[in-house]
Amino acid sequence: MERLRRRLEEEKERLTKELSRLRELRLARDRWAETRGYGDERSEDATKTVELEKGLALEENLSNLLEEVNHALYKFEVGTYGLCDLCGQPIDPERLEILPQANLCVACKAHKAKNARGRHPR
Ligand SMILES: [Zn+2]
Incomplete structure (x- = not known):
């Protein structure tokens, strides 16, 4: 069990880093879009939009995962780790x-x- 807890803590650290990296990227892109304006070549804008959406979906997936990991770590704290949340x-x-x-x-x-x-x- 202690080994699993360590794995969860490592996973948490990895996810937290990955999330902040993605957020920074997104903010940098927003700033870039603002200074550049949106009126440029359309095909390029479409590509950027797709990339941005992929980034957002990834960010959402990661934050859901991080929530699960945090919840599992919380269950370690309260001593219910390894037990089903529902039954x-x-x-x-x-x-x-x-x-x-x-x-x-x-x-x-x-x-x-x-x-x-x-x-x-x-
Ligand atoms: Zn169950």
Whole structure:
């Protein structure tokens, strides 16, 4: 368990760094767009927009992941790590080995995914 906690802490550090890097990039791009203006060649602008959207999606994914990691670390603090958030049953250790930030057991995860189908593409 202590090993998993270390992995989570490393993951947290990695995600935090990656997120701040992405945010800096986005801010730099915003500043660049402001000084340059938006009236330039259209195809170039379209490429920039796609890149920006990809960056934002990535940023969102990372911050969701960071939230999961933080939650898992919090569960370590309160002593519920390894237990499912919904049903309170122990999560399969093999699952935690693959995904230390897992907060739901396989059954609840599947149930949730089934309910969310159609509304959430992920
Ligand atoms: Zn469960």
